[in-house]
Amino acid sequence: MSCFKTSETISKLKTLIEIPSVTGTENTIAEFIEESLKKCRPNLIYRQPLQDGRFNVVAHFKGGAGPKILIFGHMDTVSAGEGWRRNPFSATIEGDRIYGRGSQDMKAGIAIALSIAENISLDRSKLKGDLVIAFFPDEEAFSAGARKFSLEFPPVDFGIALEPSFGEIVIGAVGKLVLECEVFGRSAHGSEPQKGINSITEASRFISAIDNIKLPSHPHCKAQPFMPLRINGGKDFYSPDVPDYCHFIIGKQTVPGETGDSVLGSLRKLYENLNFASRFEFKIGQPYYPAYRLEENNPILQKLIAAVTTVTGKSPSLSFDDGVSDCNILSDSGIPSVCYGPFGNNMHVADEWVSIEEIEKSGIILQKLLFV
The missing domain is CATH 3.40.630.10 (Zn peptidases)
Incomplete structure (x- = not known):
């Protein structure tokens, strides 16, 4: 040759x-x-x-x-x-x-x-x-x-x-995950917020707590933290009522052995431990790259x-x-x-x-x- x-x-x-x-x-x-x-x-x-x-x-x-x-x-x-x-x-x-x-x-x-x-x-x-x-x-x-x-x-x-x-x-x-979450609260008039469940407040409390999740590591790679990427909630115009819906996205790099399901499981466990009044629905978004x-x-x-x-x-x-x-x-x-x-x-x-x-x-x- x-x-x-x-x-x-x-x-x-x-x-x-x-x-x-x-x-x-x-x-x-x-x-x-x-x-x-x-x-x-x-x-x-x-x-x-x-x-x-x-x-x-x-x-x-x-x-x-x-x-x-x-x-x-x-x-x-x-x-x-x-x-x-x-x-x-x-x-x-x-x-x-x-x-x-x-x-x-x-x-x-x-x-x-x-x-x-x-x-x-x-x-x-x-x-x-x-x-x-x-x-x-x-x-x-x-x-x-x-x-x-x-x-x-x-x-x-x-x-x-x-x-x-x-x-x-x-x-x-490393791998890469995008995790999406929808938060379903309850609307109420702004003069009586105690009658509602503020989805934005609930989402913020969850996001503030994700650093408490124990992260897996790997001999060739340090543990990879969660990274909040975007949060949207409320109406596009001013409205004096409690926002009943919020959507947020979290990014995460993963180490070998860490899967989409295992990461979702850790988020759901955090949600259950913190006793939220609103309902959270999690899913894996795109793109997804396994480690x-x-x-x-x-x-x-x-x-x-x-x-x-x-x-x-x-x-x-x-x-x-x-x-x-x-x-x-x-x-x-x-x-x-x-x-x-x-x-x-x-x-x-x-x-x-x-x-x-x-x-x-x-x-x-x-x-x-x-x-x-």
């Missing part, structure tokens, strides 16, 4: 950066990725449509009898924002850096995947096992693409998100560690992320997954960049894992 082609990968990355793909507008870049993969003659390539007209791109390359590996990532970026000293959509190269929106997060990973697919097309016999390449829209919002893929995906043994991982291999992450952690003895993870060590000269740290990604969704669906990819700096802010050297290292490492 020929070596990793860095210059061609940089050329692909420049084209990808020049295609704006802010969340919700990914179809143009998806079509470019689809056409690029078609040129590599995969055994199968198809779209997975989302309800809003966007789609996943999935390509399947048949290999030898080795493990079936999925490399994946997202096509969308956050908006460019303000404060750029360079055009965010022109892929400016300065020394080892390529500047542009999405350069690090994560169009460099897409470019690497396209170069690997191109290498496969030159000599299919060197692919150790089947390879699935999949790219999704909407990761920066609700992970709609990954959720669609998780419902219907080809058999794979391991997944690698080509997200920036800063030299480490991310083997786990996950991959076992360190996973054999394919060990092969990835060996590849990183061989190429870089040092064994990579195995890290636990404090943010969510598509890895949470795919891990929960039964695909053991990690994040490993090239990095730079200024992710989600002005003058985002990725290192050319790290792109080359990541490409070589992935080919060492995938190719004979």
